[in-house]
Amino acid sequence: MSEPPHDTQRLGKAMIVAAWIVALLLLTLFFNDRLERQRNPNQNVYSRVENGVSEVVLKRNRYGHYVTSGSVNGVPVVFLLDTGASDVAIPAALADRLGLKRGRAVQYQTANGRVTAWRTTLDSLAIGPLEVRDVPASINPGMGDMEILLGMSVLKQVSFSQRGDTLILRPHD
16 A cells, blocks of 8 residues: 555655754754854964973964863863963853852953952863963853953963964973
């Protein structure tokens, strides 16, 4: 016994719609991954040993910034290196996720105006093999994204040099 033609046509149309949905989903995943790699080209931190010293080599993203994956207190995070920031600045929502304690309130003058933040200390901050301990930081409620601004409270503890679109971080000698 054969199926009526309209049931076969309906099944065929459903299969075509399902194929388009799967294709759109795969394209979305592909392009989201591609965009994320453009924003953070250092998702897998590259390090090397030069003259017996481990150094981290970062590539600049397409917007001219150095963004890299790393960790705070062993938890994976994303850093945006900011030599204009005096401190490590952590968005409040991310600080809550990291379980950071809010210390005394402090006032900062930022590019977006005056903001009240809270002092905190990070047990450890790492980018690849480069690790800094007991890092002064601030919890900033005005930061909306989940990137940590890696300011001079860490960068002054390492040597860094830029060549073209590459930034090299290494421990002080």
